Amino acid sequence: MKEIKIKTRDLTLYYGPKMALNSISIEIPEKEVTAFIGPSGCGKSTFLRTLNRMNDLIPNVRITGEVLVDSLNIYDKQIDVVNLRKKVGMVFQKSNPFAKSIFENVAYGPRINGINNKTKLEEIVETSLKKAFIWEEVKDRLNDSAMALSGGQQQRMCIARTLAVEPEIILMDEPASALDPISTAKIEELIFELKKNYTIVIVTHNMQQAARVSDLTAFFYLGELIEFGKTKKIFTTPDKKHTEEYITGRFG
């Protein structure tokens, strides 16, 4: 087993009076792909968003328990959320490029971190786009609006944008759910490539996708972590009956 990158201990989250996550404890290893599966509304996206504190933006959220990233509790008062998010990047369900050029989109992260040198920025943009397998498609039109890209290209550009900040962990919230099969395949290939250098946590509705890309799978149901283990094991011989029923499609 590789080193543990993210660890949660009794993580409980309330939206107002409603409990959305119930005492989740999980250990996510470094440089592997961990998939969260489960029916809609089971808390997997919410849980993903606690890992880089995106839930801070939502009013009336209350969190107890601990989330440790590299053994540091990220809900500690001393933690700087801004720097945390540089370390724990996020790719969203709906591709969300800024209404700027492709170059400016990818350069946005480095720029706000104070890099203004043009050559340096160009270098970062190029490597990031290459890492996201989209360089060849856009290298001749970096100054075009990112909005003009196709959905799949936009999503890969968003991944490039995330990579440009050099995170260690990438959280992906259903990154391919709005894409066609070909674009989805490209994203999956990309995830496979990225896990050499990054710890990836992916939420997906698509169980085949989880089976294809992930090393570990966690099954969530009604705000609880039902089962967590090697993907192969979860998909072939799960311990819990619930998991089996979901994976075989008997409910959910």
Next chain:
Amino acid sequence: MDKPVEKGKFVFTRESLKKKFRWSEFLSEKIITGVAFLSITIIVLIFVFVFKEALPIFNYKKKEAVKVEQVQKQEQYGGEADQGQTNSSGQEQYGVTTNDTMMIENQARAEDTIVHGSEQATFKSLAGKKWLPVSDNPRYGLVPLFVGTLKITLIAMLFAAPIAILAALFSASFAPYWMREIIKPAIELLAGFPSVVIGFFALMVMASFFQNIFGYDGRLNAFVGGVAMALAAIPIIFTITEDALTAVPRTYTEASLALGATRWQTALFVTLPAATPGIFAAILLGIGRVFGETMIALMATGNAALISVNPFESVRTLAATIGAEMAEVVFGDTHYNVLFLIGSLLFVFNFSLNALAEFYVKGKLVKRFQGKQS
């Protein structure tokens, strides 16, 4: 129809499927349509009236021809000092004329009442630098009025735009939820603040206050008026800017924050640029408000038609000119026509501003958020 059907029960027969004429439905639809068209018609008619009243100024050429024959008569009129009475009797005649004949009569009477110089001279003096409509040799130079209006608009926007936009940015991006719920309606309520109250406040309080600070001579001037107008424009700019900022998709903000941007960086580099078209529209509408504002201008600007760049000198705005002079003008006089011309100009200007705001913003926003080239 003939077969009694149990109440509330729909029997599916050939008879029940037959097209029925529903009186209540028909009437309510027609009434609503009628009311809608009535309101539009009324507005259009107002514009038509205003434009029509301004028209005689442009008709000088036609009148020149007629006038040659009437020169004698005109000169006689010119000799008469009591011009007002002549006209007021004309005015009474007007009261009974119908709309249709008004135009013709108006022209005819305008020819009668030319007192000072030719109509052409009037037309030329529109571009002049003197606004002296009631002197013995009246000059209707609109330049000082334009300068005054633009000056006051500029001053007002210099104050209103930054304050309103920053306030909107605070409300949209930084204020906690509960505070936003208070700030937004509170400022929106200010939009309904009677401008006469703002004018009064400017006249009594602000004028003295600024005089103590800057030590200028004239208590009422463009600066005081501009700041007072800014008070009237801020709620408008704030509201529209705030709406534009909150309309920026949340995914934008999230994307930026997830990249490790601070809230300030996100607001400045993502939210604000994405909302530019809306902010642009807000400023345009703010300008429109200031441009057409009458009461504050009347009360706080001093109303002297001067041409100068000094913000501490009195100005007279287009709207205030109408407000101040329309009540005393001779009905159908050149002066009267010129005031209507000013009204038309104000309308055209505000109309263009609103149209620009509307179309530019719609086009831009659609492009921005729906993936077309921006």
